[in-house]
Amino acid sequence: MSGRWSLGSEVKHSAISGGAMLYDASRVSNLSPSWFDPRHWQGRGELDGDAQGRGATYYIKTGGKRFVLRDYRRGGLMAHVSADRYFWRGGEERTRPFAEWALTYRLHRAGLPVPAPLAARYQHSGSTYVGDIITERLATVGSLTECLRTGALSIVTWVGIGRCIRRFHDLGVCHADLNAHNILLSEEAVYLIDFDRCQLRKAGLWRDRNLVRLRRSLEKITYGLPAERFTEPDWHALLDGYRRPAADRPEAAADQIRPSA
Known part of the structure; x- marks a missing residue:
């Protein structure tokens, strides 16, 4: 991402030891650094499960809310060098958690089907930093992966997945890891999650590469x-949904997610 993000008055920035927190005060007004420590929630009996993927993910249930x-x-070869430390690139807006939080915030405000971002944190030491992000937990049936392991999906669902992806592509959102794990399904909607390393781009071949990546994920x-x-009819139904023109024009939403110069 480039440029500066224009954030609403509800977004607060708070300095902490070695770093900072960025959060939506309208959703988490009582945020503290302990929120980013799973042991805090475990001690309160509010840790509602976990999952291991490219990052360590923890599910939290507190005060009637789910986070x-x-x-x-890190993944790949770099994970052998350091599991969770990233090179400091000279500014907090370039940290993975702050960049993802800001983009997700803009997407959510533009009405795209993403979880509301609640808070992000980084802690900087020397030439490296660590980071975390907190988002709302959506009320879904499960990920596309989980649903396919349970049973076949309807053609209507595949069409809906294609239409969802097209909404993001029409706004120039290039998902860095578009796979079946990062597509969530509910009874009524399709969502995308995990916008780490995602970028806003002009239309190009990256759209086709996104779809090829998803196809490989589904086959795997x-x-x-x-x-x-x-099946092949399933994939063609997804592509049919993707190719259908959106009922509404995306210009207004695009204005909301572009960073200002």
Whole structure:
């Protein structure tokens, strides 16, 4: 991302030891650094499960609200060098948690189907930093991966997935890791999650690469499952949904997610 993000008055910035927190005070007015420590929630009996992926993810249930806490972790070869430390690049707006939080905030305000971002934190030491992000936990049936492991999906659902992806692409949102784990399904909607390293781009071949990446993911997670879990008609239904023009024009939403110069 480039430029400066224009954030609403509800967004607060708070300095902490070695770093800072960015948060939506209208949603988490009582935020403290302890919120980013899963042991804090475990001690209160409010840790509602966890999942291990590219980052360590913890599910929190407190005061009638449900959150997702994600600790940024490295993948690939760099994970052998450091599991959770990233090189400091000269400004907090360039940290992974603050960049993802700001983009997700803009997408949510533009009406796109994403979880509301609640808070982000980084702590800087020497030439590296660590970071975390907290988002709302959506009321969904499950990820696309989980749903396919349970049973086949309807053609209508596949069309809806394609239409959802197209909404993001029309606004220039290039998802860095568009796979079946990062697509969530509810009874009525399709959501995208995990906007770490995502960028806003002009229309280009990256859109096709996004779809190719998703296709590979679907083939991988359905390998060994009954053949009807993912079929060519399913994929064509997704593409049909993707190719349908949106009912509303995206210009107004695009203005909301572009950083100012």
